[in-house]
Every structure is written in C-alpha cells, then in structure tokens.
Amino acid sequence: xxxxxxxxxxxxxxxxxxxxxxxxxxxxxxxxxxxxxxxxxxxxxxxxxxxxxxxxxxxxxxxxxxxxxxxxxxxxxxxxxxxxxxxxxxxxxxxxxxxxxxxxxxxxxxxxxxxxxxxxxxxxxxxxxxxxxxxxxxxxxxxxxxxxxxxxxxxxxxxxxxxxxxxxxxxxxxxxxxxxxxxxx
Numbered sequence: 556x557x558x559x560x561x562x563x564x565x566x567x568x569x570x571x572x573x574x575x576x577x578x579x580x581x582x583x584x585x586x587x588x589x590x591x592x593x594x595x596x597x598x599x600x601x602x603x604x605x606x607x608x609x610x611x612x613x614x615x616x617x618x619x620x621x622x623x624x625x626x627x628x629x630x631x632x633x634x635x636x637x638x639x640x641x642x643x644x645x646x647x648x649x650x651x652x653x654x655x656x657x658x659x660x661x662x663x664x665x666x667x668x669x670x671x672x673x674x675x676x677x678x679x680x681x682x683x684x685x686x687x688x689x690x691x692x693x694x695x696x697x698x699x700x701x702x703x704x705x706x707x708x709x710x711x712x713x714x715x716x717x718x719x720x721x722x723x724x725x726x727x728x729x730x731x732x733x734x735x736x737x738x739x740x
Contacts, residue, residue, distance in 0.1 A: 562682030562692075564589045564627050564718070566640055569675035569698050571727040575735060578695065582677055586640040592715060593628030595680050597694065597734070623722040623733050625678065625696055629715040632706070673700045678720050684738075695735040697725040 565587045573581040602620040605613045678696040699720040707714045722733050 561593070562591050562595070562680055563587050564591050564630055565679045565681070567677045568640075568643060569677050569725075573677070573697060573725070573728060575695070575697070575728060575732060578679075584643070585677075585679065586636045586643075587633060588637045588640060589627070589630040589632045589718075591627050591630050591680065591682075593630075593717075595628070595682070595694070596626045597736075598622070598624045598626075599734075623696075625680070625694070625699070625720045625722065627680070627718045627720075630718055631713055631715050673702050675700060675723075678722075689740060691739045693737050693739055695737075696720055696722045697728060697732050697734070698723050 565585045567582045567585045570581050600622050601618045604617045604619060606615040606617065608614050675698045678699045680692075680694040682692045682694075684690045684692060699722040701718060701720050704718060705716045707716050724731050724733050
C-alpha cells in the first residue's frame, strides 16, 4: 500500500486509446474536482492459490486475480468543476437506424439508479512531496469507476467527503495498463 498526503483530485470522462506518454493530448479538459486534505491510499491486491504437491509445505504459488483501488479521504469538493464534469460525463445511448427497441437514455458517472451504470473515467491525483517541494507525485488511474459520491453539508466547518475508485485494465492502451505512479520535477 502506498499512502500519499494532501493534493488535488482530477477526473475526466474516459477516452479509448490514450497515449500514457502524452496524456494532455488525449485529455484536453481535466476537471479538478477537489482538494485532498487527508490521505490517498492505493491498494493493489492479488488472489493466490498455494500448491503443495506431496509436501506439507508450499512448493509454488499461483496468482489468478487482483484488484486495484484508490481511496481519497477528506476531499473538499469543488462543486463548480464537479457540475461541469457531470455535464460532460453523461453519456447518451440512442436508438440505432431502424432499431426502435433501443430507448434513448443517459448514464451518470457516479450514481447508480435502476438501469443506470457508472461510467468509466480517468482519475489523476497530484501531490507535492513533503521532502522536496519542487517535486510532485502524480498517480494516474487510466480507467476507473466510483459507485458512490456523498455531498456532506456542515453548519460551521468545511465540508469534506471520502471518494473510492475501483480501477480496471485499460485494454485500449498498447500495454494494458491499470495505474501509473510517477515523480515529476
């Protein structure tokens, strides 16, 4: 587990075939939706099976599945940018030519309502390093989902929320990537 401190949280509607070496060319509009006041936790977990053969002790291990999750804690949301993102991120499915069985509908990025499903998004965390303020840690989740977003309203304090993301493999990138962590000067 990699734990990062405060920073910014940005998202964009997912685009197929992004070039990891030139993210800015694909994602021309990235919405900074919040300031992360708490931690960002990246978890990469694998399922494993132990093989013992004729021995009482493990002679080999097999790995057959895994999960990548990112959890941002104490995020102060920027509601203006979040509203812009929601406007752009809604995708519309319309009836094809001659097919009247398909009904036009929209799918929201965060919420799940009856027939709606969350839509994939690109997620980026940017954090200034505490040991060297001239360097930044940038975390890219190429294709991620978030199934819940809470809007807390506090009477006398700054409202913050926790946001969880589940990342999946982006098969449209040449090397099938899930996550990239980089240091920028």
